[in-house]
Amino acid sequence: MSELSRIEHTATEMRLPALLEVRGLKRHFFIDDGLFARERRSVKAVDGIDLTIRSGEALGLVGESGCGKTTLGRNIVRLDRPTAGAIRFEGIDIATFDDRQLKPYRRQIQIIFQNPYSSLNPRLTAGNMLMEPLMLHGIGEPAARRDRVHELLRLVGLRAEHHDRYPHEFSGGQRQRLGIARALALEPKLIVCDEPVSALDVSIQSQIINLLRDLQEELGLAYLFISHDLSVVEHMCDRVAVMYLGRIVETASAGDLYAKTYHPYTRALLSALPVPDPTVETEEIILEGSVPSPVNPPPGCHFSTRCPFAVPACSATTPELVEREPGHFVRCIRLDEIS
Helix, strand or coil: CCHHHHHHHHHHHHHCCEEEEEEEEEEEEEECCCCCCCCCEEEEEEEEEEEEEECCCEEEEECCCCCCHHHHHHHHHCCCCCCEEEEEECCEECCCCCHHHHHHHHCCEEEECCCCCCCCCCCCCHHHHHHHHHHHCCCCCHHHHHHHHHHHHHHCCCCHHHHHCCHHHCCHHHHHHHHHHHHHCCCCCEEEEECCCCCCCHHHHHHHHHHHHHHHHHHCCEEEEECCCHHHHHHHCCEEEEEECCEEEEEEEHHHHHHCCCCHHHHHHHHCCCCCCCCCCCCCCCCCCCCCCCCCCCCCCCCCCCCCCCCHHHHHCCCCEEEEECCEEEECCCHHHHC
């Protein structure tokens, strides 16, 4: 991204209000080691996350499997309750709300699941499935609800005759379109997209991605787009946050992140992307070892056990996210030395 583009992006971002602010979010799952266990252990799936999503913005969340992306998404939608931290939606902290208090916010924050078949009720037709959230929230009369269902089918590229079909009668791409329509039913402002194309054929993935982009532009939606596919995120998102073992290690606008990365983990992820030019030579960075257990993460920097630049101080100090360039934040104590 050029300097002019960077300035324009920052200026646009500053004008947009913060729709969602996550601060210090943690989700620890406690393990039952039996009656005589000396101490209570926990899986630190999300271990202190800060992020902001602005109105109409698509924020990509990337990282290896098991880093906590889906857990974070489920906490934001409040399908799960965080252990600590704040989830402020339009300035209201909903992290500790009970089901009754959450009901108005269920309309504003929705989710699209990874598997379009297992997330749909096999006993309901497409029409009844889309009608259900409208009935639960008391929206409209029966005739208005039917019109809304037909409008939702049209929005996602399905036809009115699909109204009476069951999930098993749809293809994989059509099922995901139906899942998207269900997420749109209550006219939300924010949608968490949890790996929405990873379970689909490659030939269908681009159609769904383009649909999500068109819907974002038409309806003014904000997305938290969770994915392990960095090429999809580059095409889909305005900003990108890179997650490793429950923490954000780097975040920037998509143009800045793909043009210049700072954190060694992000560099390794991007080095694995194929380059569609046979004349360009690239070197893939192979990380040694495996991702440590979230039950007992390494002290200090969680990435220190796999980082090629690690020194003893990395294990003794927990790094903070620091702003390396305007809007580009990195979590690394050796940032000046390895840049």
